[in-house]
Amino acid sequence: MEFKFTEENLGKIENLLKKYPTKQAAVMPVLYLAQEQNGWISQEVMIEVASILDMTTEDVLGVVTFYTMYHQKPMGKYHLQVCTNVSCMLRGGYDLYNHVKAKLTIDNGGLTEDKMFSLEEVECMGSCGTAPMIAINEDYFENLDKQKLDQILESLKSKN
Amino acid sequence: MEKIVLPDIKDLHIINVYEQNGGYTAVKKAYAQSTDDIIDQVKKSGLRGRGGAAFLTGLKWSFMPKSNDKPKYLCINGDESEPGSFKDKQIFEFNPHQLIEGILITAYAIQAKTAYVYIRGEYHKWIKLFEKALSDAYEAGYVGEKMKEKFGTEFYCDIYVHKGAGAYICGEESSLMNSIEGKRGYPRVKPPFPAQNGLWGNPTTINNVETITNVPAIINKGWEWFSKIGVYELPSGTLLTDLIYKYAGGVPGDKKILCVIPGGSSMPPLRGEQIEGVKMDAESLKAYGTAIGTAGVMVMDEDTDLVKVLARIAKFYYHESCGQCTPCREGTGWMLKILNRIVKGDGSVHDLDLLVSVANNIEGNTICALGEAAAWPVKYMVTRFRDYFEKRVSQEVMLPVANKVHSMRNTAFPLAEIKE
Numbered sequence: 001m002e003f004k005f006t007e008e009n010l011g012k013i014e015n016l017l018k019k020y021p022t023k024q025a026a027v028m029p030v031l032y033l034a035q036e037q038n039g040w041i042s043q044e045v046m047i048e049v050a051s052i053l054d055m056t057t058e059d060v061l062g063v064v065t066f067y068t069m070y071h072q073k074p075m076g077k078y079h080l081q082v083c084t085n086v087s088c089m090l091r092g093g094y095d096l097y098n099h100v101k102a103k104l105t106i107d108n109g110g111l112t113e114d115k116m117f118s119l120e121e122v123e124c125m126g127s128c129g130t131a132p133m134i135a136i137n138e139d140y141f142e143n144l145d146k147q148k149l150d151q152i153l154e155s156l157k158s159k160n
Numbered sequence: 161m162e163k164i165v166l167p168d169i170k171d172l173h174i175i176n177v178y179e180q181n182g183g184y185t186a187v188k189k190a191y192a193q194s195t196d197d198i199i200d201q202v203k204k205s206g207l208r209g210r211g212g213a214a215f216l217t218g219l220k221w222s223f224m225p226k227s228n229d230k231p232k233y234l235c236i237n238g239d240e241s242e243p244g245s246f247k248d249k250q251i252f253e254f255n256p257h258q259l260i261e262g263i264l265i266t267a268y269a270i271q272a273k274t275a276y277v278y279i280r281g282e283y284h285k286w287i288k289l290f291e292k293a294l295s296d297a298y299e300a301g302y303v304g305e306k307m308k309e310k311f312g313t314e315f316y317c318d319i320y321v322h323k324g325a326g327a328y329i330c331g332e333e334s335s336l337m338n339s340i341e342g343k344r345g346y347p348r349v350k351p352p353f354p355a356q357n358g359l360w361g362n363p364t365t366i367n368n369v370e371t372i373t374n375v376p377a378i379i380n381k382g383w384e385w386f387s388k389i390g391v392y393e394l395p396s397g398t399l400l401t402d403l404i405y406k407y408a409g410g411v412p413g414d415k416k417i418l419c420v421i422p423g424g425s426s427m428p429p430l431r432g433e434q435i436e437g438v439k440m441d442a443e444s445l446k447a448y449g450t451a452i453g454t455a456g457v458m459v460m461d462e463d464t465d466l467v468k469v470l471a472r473i474a475k476f477y478y479h480e481s482c483g484q485c486t487p488c489r490e491g492t493g494w495m496l497k498i499l500n501r502i503v504k505g506d507g508s509v510h511d512l513d514l515l516v517s518v519a520n521n522i523e524g525n526t527i528c529a530l531g532e533a534a535a536w537p538v539k540y541m542v543t544r545f546r547d548y549f550e551k552r553v554s555q556e557v558m559l560p561v562a563n564k565v566h567s568m569r570n571t572a573f574p575l576a577e578i579k580e
Contacts, residue, residue, distance in 0.1 A: 019320045019322075019453050020340075020342075021231075021360060022341070022342070022360065024341065024342035024343070025340060025341050026342065027342035027344040028322070028323065028325055028339070028342060029322075029323060029325075031325075032323065053342075055342075059343075062343075062344050063342065063343065063344060066327060066344040066345060066482075067281075067324075067325030067326050067327050067345070068325070068326035068327065069281045069282070069324075069325040069326035070325060079281075084472070085243045085472065085476060086243050086244065086421075086425055086458060086469055086472055086473060087243065087244055087424075087458060089468075089469065089472055090458070090460060090464065090469070122282075122326075123241070123243070123328065123476055123480065124241060124242070124243035124244070124245075124425075124476070125282050126240055126241070126245065126280075126282070126283070127246060127247035128243070128244050128246055128456065128458075129246060130189075132318075135282065138284035138285065139284075140285065141284070145522070157400060
């Protein structure tokens with residue numbers, strides 16, 4: 001399926017390009033825009049981004065695969081990122097991670113059948129003072145335990 | 161004790177409040193002086209980089225060429241990803257204008273007309289908070305072309321935010337530059353150093369967020385004052401035991417301390433019984449065989465499974481190795497495999513020596529310092545807690561499958577006969 005940026009996003013790209021002396025430098029923010037619009041970075045997205053920024057598709061692919069925050073497959077409406085790095089681990093991060101895995105019956109990188117939730121085990125998010133934590137899409141939820149996490153998941157489910 | 165980076169002033173993140181508390185006066189003061197004077201004051205203040213390497217900031221600035229034939233750049237490193245560290249986040253949220261003011265002074269000192277603030281991608285919220293502060297500062301005329309009017313100078317500078325996308329390695333300065341240029345975040349071979357050959361081949365200085373946030377105070381209150389009060393929000397040289405028991409409220413359940421990592425997960429750990437008398441400053445920690453790093457302290461009580469902790473740390477560096485240098489790319493994976501074997505209970509005492517050997521072969525053999533960051537925790541944890549690790553491994557080397565060929569090497573039958 002062909003991918004084209006919306007008019008609004010094309011305007012944003014124009015502004016982004018003013019920040020840098022080369023077009024290529026805008027690839028990371030442009031990929032973020034594409035991900036926001038499309039949900040994930042598909043082959044078609046990379047072709048379009050490459051043509052806008054005068055890059056090769058391979059160079060764009062190189063960037064996409066290097067950075068973990070560009071999704072190369074569709075993710076859930078709510079992308080759960082559970083930190084299991086040392087500070088969170090010491091405060092029960094793995095309990096949360098295993099709890100989510102069991103509750104949603106998905107593994108790392110998995111997506112629930114209703115496409116509502118996807119799960120990712122992530123590295124330190126800089127919430128060590130309020131560990132353990134998970135991030136859902138762009139928001140941090142800190143000082144968690146299983147009960148609080150359940151409440152959060154239930155409230156997300158009931159929203160839909 | 162006066163706090164420099166995060167003073168106790170309500171709503172300081174709002175531009176008016178910041179102005180009412182003496183904000184944006186240091187930059188005016190700075191612009192009335194020569195660039196050499198500014199660099200000199202920062203040098204004398206003894207300000208050191210807060211990103212982990214603790215390099216003298218003024219000295220770094222003085223490496224920038226004086227000629228103006230090429231554009232110059234300033235990069236502010238807010239990639240903050242060292243496990244156990246979350247200091248820059250506080251600045252974006254509670255004192256962003258002091259960071260902006262610090263950038264304006266620094267950019268002037270090195271004559272950079274463009275500054276990029278690189279913020280890790282996971283910090284969506286803090287990027288928005290900082291961008292709000294930045295747009296207020298633009299509107300008030302402190303940043304951008306309006307500066308000429310505001311300060312009556314020829315000099316002006318633009319500040320842009322560049323959002324990372326989840327790569328720890330981009331906190332390494334040359335990797336950060338590649339990332340801004342729109343490439344994979346591979347560290348570059350040094351020399352040439354960024355001051356000669358940085359962003360798009362132009363002179364570039366890279367400083368940490370916290371480092372730059374200190375600059376306005378140095379200009380306003382003088383380098384003598386700054387050099388006396390020391391480094392961190394608690395005075396430099398605070399006892400580690402005071403930090404843990406007095407300021408952080410001690411260990412939950414009054415348990416004994418097994419292990420302390422004093423400056424982010426890549427710094428060598430200390431044994432619990434070793435921390436008495438240790439001060440939180442570069443010299444004291446060095447004397448105890450570790451380093452201050454980002455000063456993000458992690459304390460583990462006696463119930464902690466250190467083998468699992470070390471395996472998790474190893475997993476982090478395995479995940480974050482960019483893959484450019486073989487010792488790091490392969491070595492981090494080997495260390496993780498060995499540690500996972502020990503966690504499962506299948507390790508032998510030979511594995512402990514093997515871990516140290518692998519770590520030693522990574523250290524010093526890579527382009528960037530991620531090699532050391534991955535090697536140190538393994539090497540020092542295993543050596544300093546050798547007794548602890550030895551209890552978790554068998555004393556003999558066990559082969560999963562008996563090796564028939566090897567066991568017959570010294571027998572009277574040649575191989576050919578066995579085959580038949």
